[in-house]
Every structure is written in C-alpha cells, then in structure tokens.
Amino acid sequence: MPGENLSRDEARERAELLSVDGYEVDLDLRSAVGGPDGDGDAASGPRTFRSVTTIRFRNARAGASTFADLVAPAVNAVTLNGRPLDPATVFDGTRVALEDLPEGANTLVVDAQCAYSRTGEGMHRFVDPEDGEVYLYTQYEPADSRRVFANFEQPDLKAPFRFQVTAPEGWTVRSNGAEESRDGEVRRFAETKPISTYITAVVAGPYHYVTDSYSRTFKDGTTLEIPLGAMCRKGLARHFDADDIFLITKQGLDFFHDNFDYPYPFGKYDQAFVPEYNLGAMENPGCVTFREEYIFRGKVTQAAYESRANVILHEMAHMWFGDLVTMQWWDDLWLKESFADFMGAFTMVESTRFKNGWITFANNRKSWAYRADQLPSTHPITADIRDLEDAKLNFDGITYAKGASVLKQLVAYVGREAFLEGARRYFKKHAYGNTQLGDLLSVLTETSGRDMAAWSRSWLQTAGVNSLTPVATYDAADRITELAVLQEAAESHPELRPHRVAVGLYRRAVDGDLVRYARAEVDVAGPRTVVAELAGAERPELILVNDDDLTYCKVRFDEASLATLRAHLGDMTDPLARALCWSALWNMTRDGLMPARDFVSLVLAFAGRESDIGVLQMLHAWTRTALTQYATPGWREEGGRALAEGALRELRVAEPGSEHQLAWARFFASVADSEADFRLLSGLLDGSARIDGLDVDQELRWAFLSPLASHGVADESAIDAELARDDTASGKRHQVRCLASRPSAAVKAQAWAAVVESDALSNALVEATIAGFAQSSQRELLAPYTGKYFDAIERVWAERSIQIGVIVVKGLFPALQDDPATLAATDEWLSVHADAAPALRRLVLEARDDLARALRAQACDAGAAEAAAAAGI
Secondary structure, three states: OOOOOOEHHHHHHHHHHEEEEEEEEEEEOHHHOOOOOOOEEOOOEEOEEEEEEEEEEEEOOOOEEEEEEOOOOEEEEEEEOOEEEOHHHHEOOOEEEEEEEOOEEEEEEEEEEEEEEOOOOEEEEEEOOOOOOEEEEEEOOOOOHHHOOOEOOOOOOOEOEEEEEEOOOOOEEEEOOOEEEEEOOEEEEOOOOOEOHHHOOEEEEOOEEEEEEEEEEOOOOOEEEEEEEEEEOHHHHHHOOHHHHHHHHHHHHHHHHHHHOOOOOOOOEEEEEEOOOOOOEEOOOOEEEEEHHHOOOOOOOHHHHHHHHHHHHHHHHHOOEOOOEEEOOHHHOHHHHHHHHHHHHHHHHHHOOOOOHHHHHHHHHHHHHHHHOOOOOOOOOOOOOOEHHHHHHOOOOHHHHHHHHHHHHHHHHHOHHHHHHHHHHHHHHHOOOEEOHHHHHHHHHHHHOOOHHHHHHHHOOOOOOOEEEEEEEEOOOOEEEEEEEEEEOOOOOOOOOOEEEEEEEEEEOOOOOEEEEEEEEEEEOOOEEEOHHHOOOEOOOEEEEEEOOOOOOEEOOOHHHHHHHHHHHHHEOOHHHHHHHHHHHHHHHHOOOOOHHHHHHHHHHHHHHOOOHHHHHHHHHHHHHHHHHHOOHHHHHHHHHHHHHHHHHHHHHOOOOOHHHHHHHHHHHHHOOOHHHHHHHHHHHHOOOOOOOOOOOHHHHHHHHHHHHHOOOOOHHHHHHHHHHOOOHHHHHHHHHHHHHOOOHHHHHHHHHHHHHOOOOOHHHHHHHHHHHOOHHHHHHHOOHHHHHHHHHHHHHHHOOHHHHHHHHHHOOOOOOOOHHHHHHHHHHHHHOOOOOHHHHHHHHHHHHHHHHHHHHHHHHHHHHHHHHHOOO
16 A cells, blocks of 8 residues: 555545545543553553544445555454455555445444554643643644544545544543533534544543533524533643633624624534644634643733634634635645635734734734745645645645735735625535635635636745835925836746735824825736826835735835834834834845844834834844844854843833733843843842842743753753742643753753654654754754754654654754855755655755855845945944
8 A cells, every 4th residue: 555645646536436424433542541651662562542433435436446544553353344354454554445345335344443642643642740630632634533543534525423432431521513422431422514534523631621602693583502612731720711712702703603694513612722732723613622822821912812812713714714615635725724814813803802913914924924935845825735745744834824915915906895705605605515726716706806817826826925116216396206116026936916005105203203194005017017196295204015014025125215214113103014114124134135233233223112012022033033043153142242231121121010021021031141141030030139010920930941041050950940840731841941952962962862763752842852952052062963963854754753753854954053064964965865755855945945045144244244344333
C-alpha cells in the first residue's frame, strides 16, 4: 500500500466509487488511567485504547477494490459483510485493504487497538502535573481521525456518526452529538448530521463544565434552543471566565442568524479549552476545541480578550462555512478558512464590544499574510494540494489572512448585501454537501451582477502581493495637479490586480494633530491610475494609499510623506490610519528599504503614544525582530541598550495598573540586557523593588524570570523554586523553557538531545524546549548546531509525526547564525536533498528565504550606518 500520505488522486478515485451511509464508533477509554505512568515506550509499546468501528457504505462497481484508513499499533479483527478477514493480511499499519467489493450496500467492522497521542494528533492524553488527573481530547485536521477509528479519511465522504464512549464514571465526556443515554461508564451520543471525518470529536476527563443556553425566535414563530457548554481542566476553573465566553458566543449566534438565514444546524454548542493544543481552535460541530491558553491565569491586555473573541467567532462561522458546506478536497481549504477568518473580524466588530477589530486585522493578520505571500512557497489562495502533507502546511497566512483580506476587498467591490445574499444561497444550495471554487463564484455572480470569474483569476488564482505608491505633482499655488497610484509586482509573480482603494490626504491641524482633510475612492487597474477626484486639493503632508484598508497590498510612501511620518507619526489621530502607516513602515524594513535602526528609532519616538494596545504589542514584537534579525550585528548592542532604556522609561510613565503598563513591562523584560536591568527584574520578583500599579502575578513572574535564566543570572535552583510556586501544567512549560535557555554548552546539548534524539516529550514541551534553546544572546553557543541540524532533519521528518516534524524543522533552523555561510549550508542541503519530502523541502526553503531577507535588511542597515559616518552624524 502507498502508506499514510493519501493523495488527491486516490481520494478522487475512492469518492467516485463509494458513498457512506453512516458510522458507529465505540471507544473504550478506561485504559487512559491506571497502569504505569506515562504513555508507553519503545520496549512496551504505546498505551492504547480499544476502538470498534462499524461503517455502512455503498460501492458503485462490483468487484472493485479500495481501502479504509486506520493508523493503529494493532488490529484485533476485521469483518467485511459478515466475513472475517485476516488483519495480518489486510492491514499494513495505515490502511485496511477492501478487495472484491459487491455492488451496493456493504458493512465493514474494524476492531483495533489505537494509541493515545502525546503530539496533539489523534486522541491526545495529558496528565495534569498539579493533581495527576488525566485529560483526553481529539484533534484531527486534516487527517488524524484515522488514529482513533477506522474510516474513509477525506472531506467529501461525509456521513452521520454515532459515538459510544466508555470512560470512568466521574468523567465529563462530550462529543459532536448530545448525550442520549448513560449506563454506568458507557455514554451514547446522538447521531450527527452528515459531516466529514476530520471534524468529529471526543473530549473526556474530569473537566470543569459550565452550562448556559441560547434561544432564538424566528419570523415564522418557531424557536431554536441551543444548549451551551464550556469546559476546562479543574486546575484552571478558578480562572475560567465562562460568562464572557458565553456572552461572545450568544452575540455571534445572533449575528449569524441575523445574516445567514440558516439556523444553526448541529444541536448543542460545547466549547472545550484543552491542554497542549497545537492550534488556536478547531471547528468540530457541536464540540469546538480551543487551546487552554485562552483562559488567562493572570492579567492580560484587552488585545488578548479581543483575540479570544475573534477565535470564538471564527470557529462559529465554520459551523456554516466548513461544517455545513465543506470543500471537496484540500485545494479549496480557503472556502472555509478565508471565510472564517474574515467573518471572525466582521462579526466581532459588528456585534461585540471589540469595535477596533479591523485595526488588529490590518496590523496583525495582514502582516502574517504579507510575509507568507513573499516566501518561495507562496501559492494562490486556491492552492494545488497534491496530498495530505501539502494540506498540513497550507494552513498558512495565504489561506487564512490573505484570503480574508481578499474577501474584505470583495465586500468593498460587490457590496455587503450582495456578499451576504451570496452566502445565504450557498448554504441553502449545498447544505451537508461538498463544494469547489466555482460553486461559490456562481452564487456571487448571481447576487452581485459582477464578473466573478475575472475577479477570481486575479485574486484567487494568482500569487504575490502588489505594492501601491502615490506620485503627486503640484502647481505654483501648492495644489495637486495630478495624483497617480503606481502599482508594482514582484518579478516572480508579475500579476497586476484590480484594487478598490481609498486615498487619503493628511496634514497637521492648528493643534499639531495629523488629520485627514480629503479622501477619494478609486479603482486601481494596471501600472498607473490617476485619482482625478483629488486634483486641485491643497498639498498634503502625507498621502496614504489604501486608507481605511479596503484592499490587500503593500503601501509605499513618497519622500515627503515618509519625512512627515519620521517627524509626526505620533501626531496621527486616526488609529486605523496610524496602524496602516506602522504596517507599511514595517514592510519597508523587511524589504530592506528602511534601515532597521530607523524603525527602532521610530518605535522609541512614537510607540509610547500608541493608544491601541494590540498595535503597541505588535510594535514590540516587530522591534525585537528588527533588532535580532535585521540590524547589522555591530549595532545590536547599542540598539538593544536603547530599547531597554526606552522600554523602562515608558514602563515608569505608563498609567499605574493600565494594560499599557503591563505591555511595557513584558517588553522591558524581553529586551533587558544590563546588570541594572537584571537587578530591577530580580527586585520585582523578590519584592525589594516595585513599580506603582504593576501587579507581578504568576505569569508576569515567569516573564521576568526568563531573561534572568537566559543571561545566567537565575540558576536551576531559582527556576525550580519558581516551579514550586506554580506547580501546574503552565508552570511546567515555563520551567522547561527557562531551563533550556540557560547559557551553557551542556544545557544546549541536553535540550537538543531531548527534542532531536528522543520522542519522550509531549508536543507542548518540545515547543517549550526549542523556545528556550534558541536565544539571540547565545549565538556563539548555538553555532555548532548548524551542521547537526542539516544532518538530522531528514531523519526527524521520517521518524516523527508531521506535527512534531514541523515544530523541530522550523524551530531549530539556525536562523541566529545569520551569515552567508549558513545560507550556503542551506543551499547545499537543498541541492543534495532534491528528492527529500516536498513538505520538508518547503519548510527549509521558507527558512532560507527568511535568512536571505535578514541578510538583505542587514546590508540596508549597514549602508545607513556608513552613510551616517560619512556625513559625520
């Protein structure tokens, strides 16, 4: 058999042959508790649970052969149409061969021993270090339900599911359907509507469970009642703000019922916050799972609550876009993810307290898209997904954030009502079915009257990001004679697209505020578009293309506008316009058009005046990247000192107890680099120092301890003492990261061995170890690992799960060895390993591109330093 990596062609052939009438899945999870601690080992084998699956399906061609999917250590029995099959003959470890099928109805029963997971794929098992309790949950996308039960693992073979779960009596057990009956340890759940395998779910353990309800009366007098549930580990119950989660949930349900004209179709609505989760969340209908980091153990900024609300609404949008109507194959993943990403922000702004969500979208989500769209692996929004490994890596900034940006542009292009009416027709026409790009375009063409095929060719079927630059000429009276927008594209992706944009003109008012005094919308097409409406306007100090963020592009400035921003960015009063300017300046820094030291200077000058907390935190992240990757090595010490001094200054003047104070405290800790800085952090930890209004809670304590550990100020005993204060799952992750961050060759060797030579650590602890291993202040210590990395990655990719493979290959790439020698070593590996797995090569190519970009940015920064020296500055 070809193995675990299902291809698109195999899926297409199987879908032509089969249709599935239903699944009955019986899981016995009592083995999760008791027995030796741990999840098994190479000698004893993995810890397993019994999984018995009955699949009723129809075959279109007599005598045909196909296969069912199952990844399991052992199969006890296989029965096809009442006839026993020899597991040793029909099961190869990943597939169950089904030969000589009769036409029409068939029944397959597979009795297997499936393995609990420590990688977040399949049935994940977590032991809480705080109380020893065991928690289980499933995570499947794109194709890991086959690690839990036998099935036909592809999105277009939908079917109803009935789950039966045997688990310890005191446990909370939830699945997609509501619990119908319970007999001691056995729970039986209602049959689902037809859904894909990857969105089935089981959550089981001694979870803390809170309930509420949602009611909606429609115009015809009927009432929809939706039972609501929210759950987390017992150890997090005291931090669980379920009331706010339910508030956002109800606001979202109101919005979608107001606008989609299709009642929520999946009965109940549970939301489970689970440990060691690889994703932000997963849209399992009726049983949505989230990473438990969305339960806040300490004080966080409003940006964190906004982020959680966005994710809740993103997953809720999937109930319609993705669950009710599902893409046929992963090529059209965007049909659910782009829509959910757009609808998350759209719904949040329209229906919740987070009215500035589009600012976060412009500043944060789009920055993810811009980066992904300039990598060598960039792809059209409608991608070419050959197999499951391709699918796994396409949950990226293109599929999510660029797709959402393009949909935002589409709404500006066709109008809000045409867009929503298209969605309504799409749901009604394709409910419980599978679709492709053309299915959506046809309804949008109907509702908008626009040529959606042409729009799709430009926006969905080509890759790359355009740059828009204003060019203005003026008369003797300082009025605009002509303002044009120049559109450019990279040589590798030369497509010029139609853009609906707003162009804003800004100048300083009498009070010094930088404000907009004129605005025009225009359809940009081709390399040069004149904005006729702005002819005759008074000379601006700043021209902002893509004002109001209507389209997806990189914004550039003319020289006069750039000079205005260098002097007066902090005077800009509109928060969205200011965020767009910051984003544009960051793109210039990444592109080697603005020296990294200039970006750092702008942050030091103006970030303290930034009112939007999400933008401020994004600026902090960008500035750390500018310093550690884009600044010339000779300036890093000076730049780091300036950042630490600036951060401390802003921390001391921030309003006591404010979220800005908290953000500056975290940023200060992340850039601290002097003995005085470390003394202050130590004092804030032991109580000998204090800053008015700053509550040093447990999460902030770890943030302060982290730089002390990485700079050798805090030793192992100090880290262990902190764990004793916080002996929880979160505390354990922090401890592992801090231990791996210590500046010692022996520590680095131990951390490397833990993630590369062993698979004993869970996914969360692998990530924590890698985060501690790679410290920008320890480049010399890490230098010996460049060669080791390239020697190891192909073996790691072959031996580990794809999730762990991705974490290791991305996280351990020697990005901090930012010199031409590392670039050459990367190129050599790519040349020698031309036949390596395409997904592995993609990860290395992306890391190589980031490194090459960093070297170009450093050259820009060095040029600025040389120019300043020549000028005597």
